[in-house]
């Protein structure tokens with residue numbers, strides 16, 4: 001099994017990546033091969049709306065997302081992680097999601113094989129766990145509708161500001177690890 005992490009936080013030592021790595025570590029414990037893509041360290045543009053991908057089977061742009069799309073196609077599980085910035089996922093994650101337009105056909109049917117397992121990791125400064133529920137649900141809806149993924153869990157760290165603070169929440173850390181361990185169950 002192969003599980004990839006896609007991190008939309010620019011802070012590699014941040015709370016989002018801590019939780020993403022917990023899930024990946026859990027998956028690795030069960031024998032999965034894992035790899036992490038840090039979107040902030042990659043060079044890519046947003047979707048150009050050129051529709052090349054509707055007449056061809058891939059995106060016209062050739063940049064750092066080309067390799068990520070290849071990995072996505074062969075992955076069995078994907079962990080998407082982003083903090084909330086101004087009430088949404090980060091721009092890095094948003095640009096990536098727009099580029100996933102090349103993963104759907106002209107009739108909006110998914111090109112990816114159905115059934116990949118997905119986990120959504122979110123972090124936010126606001127202490128109210130319900131504050132951005134709609135953002136996580138919307139993201140989950142997009143990846144289940146257009147990438148045919150089975151969203152196994154959405155894990156949100158709330159009230160965190162300093163990088164890595166979430167490590168102090170042993171319950172959430174354990175939940176993330178267990179999600180990884182049980183990803184294919």
Ligand SMILES: Cc1cc2nc3c(=O)[nH]c(=O)nc-3n(C[C@H](O)[C@H](O)[C@H](O)COP(=O)(O)O)c2cc1C
Pocket residue numbers: 009010011013014015016017083084085086087088123124125126127160161162163164
């Ligand atoms: C530019 C920016 C905008 C943010 N906007 C929000 C927000 O709208 N709501 C919120 O609850 N937290 C907001 N935060 C706080 C982050 O979501 C929070 O600190 C999160 O834990 C950061 O994740 P990271 O440690 O993985 O980078 C913002 C942080 C930054 C830097």
